[in-house]
Amino acid sequence: MPEGLIVKALSGYYYVKPDTESGDYALSETGTIQCRARGIFKKKGISPLVGDEVIYSLTENGEGTVDEILPRRTELIRPPVANIRQAVLLFSVKEPDLSLILLDKFLVHIEHAGLEPLICFTKMDLIDPQDTATRNEVEQAKQLYERIGYQVILTSAENELGTDQIREELNGKISMFAGQSGVGKSSLLNKVIPGSDLNTSEISMRLGRGRHTTRHVELIELQGGGYVADTPGFSQLNFTQLGVDDLGSCFREFNEYADGCKFRGCTHLHEPGCKVIEALETGEIANTRYKHYQQFYQEMKDEKRRY
Ligand SMILES: Nc1nc2c(ncn2[C@@H]2O[C@H](COP(=O)(O)OP(=O)(O)O)[C@@H](O)[C@H]2O)c(=O)[nH]1
Ligand SMILES: [Mg+2]
Ligand SMILES: [Zn+2]
Known part of the structure; x- marks a missing residue:
């Protein structure tokens, strides 16, 4: 058959x-x-x-x-789609400014869903050549996430920076774009897949809000093989779907240390013999990442109390 x-x-x-x-x-x-x-x-x-x-x-x-x-290898509820393998995660370096806490929040959701993230920093053309502070900040962020094992691509829809590389990464996989509104998802996708019009679907969705409760997803076929979902994923970023015990494993670089923690079910917050905290102290785990872990943990506890 x-x-x-x-x-x-x-x-x-x-x-x-x-x-x-x-x-x-x-x-x-x-x-x-x-x-x-x-x-x-x-x-x-x-x-x-x-x-x-x-x-x-x-x-x-x-x-x-x-x-x-x-x-199914993966399954998302919103939008309803199966077998997405890769989430192309877009974050602008300007308008709006880069937010690493939001980036980490997206990564938690992507890891939890079992998708492979591909990080793209967008709107690189908006960094003034004289603005070395922002340039350094972006470069450092790139290095931080590459050290963890994520791939990071610097992009601009304006001058097509990085678009060939993204196209290559989409090859042979089913992917989805993700990121806050306004970061340049539609613009970049239109450059990566000429003729695709992500805008249209978003506009019709906005117009239909309240009347249509189901979203239609369509997979756009790529010339080199592979598909991209025409609707961005992870638009709602609350932690209600995620158990607090799962949070640590969504910080990819914690995993190799977590196995060595003295206590099973270690939260990596205060326990003696915690290898994650040890790795933080030696600088193997980045401060910002650990801080965001603490913050999300607290947020999840608070959310649980509210529901
Ligand atoms: N300068 C610059 N502006 C961009 C770039 N990409 C998108 N924009 C602008 O950012 C705004 C939001 O872009 P859009 O693609 O609609 O973002 P989306 O909401 O993530 O789909 C629009 O005004 C775009 O013209 C870029 O690479 N460079
Ligand atoms: Mg859009
Ligand atoms: Zn621990």
Whole structure:
């Protein structure tokens, strides 16, 4: 039975892109097969998601049926999409200024969802050549996150800095853009994928607020292979979905030390024999990262009290 990828869902139809285009059946203009989901899914309370890899069969009317959903590697609720592998995390260096606490908050959510982050600092063209302070700050932030093991790309949609590199990183993966409003997600994506218009979907979403509760996600196919979701993810950054015990493991560089902590379930806040605190003291773990960990921990405790 043939396999494919759901690239779009609309009005009860799933648009499945066949894994191999054998050419013995009719594809729509977009190269997809319009499918209904088998009734069994509804009975089981499962709904296929954009990003799902599925097994489908063809029906007589030229359409298809989604028969089986293959195991999901990741799953997001907002927007509803499966199997996103990479989150391209955008942070502007100016307008608005770089905020490392917000960057760490996004990273926590991305790590928790099991996605691979790719950090992009945007609007590099806005740094005045004379402004060495900002330039140094950005360079230091880049080094900090690279030391942890994240990839950092300096970008500008204005003069297409870094766009080739992003395009390369999108190759062969399903990705999603993330970042605060105004950091340049749409601008950069339009440069990376000419012809994609992320603006449009965001505007229509804004207009429809209150009336439409479901968001439609569509995967944009890339020329070099791979897909990008047309809607940015992680727009809501509260910690309600996350247990406080999971927080430490979302700080990637803590993990190698956490195993050595004296107590199981060490919070790395005050316990004796804590290897994370030790690594902080020797400078192996950065101060800002640890401070943000403490702050998020407190925030989560406070949130829990409120709910
Ligand atoms: N100077 C400069 N402005 C940019 C750049 N990227 C985006 N902008 C501007 O920043 C604003 C927000 O950009 P937009 O792409 O809509 O951000 P989004 O909300 O993250 O999608 C717009 O006024 C853009 O023109 C850039 O690389 N350089
Ligand atoms: Mg936008
Ligand atoms: Zn510890």
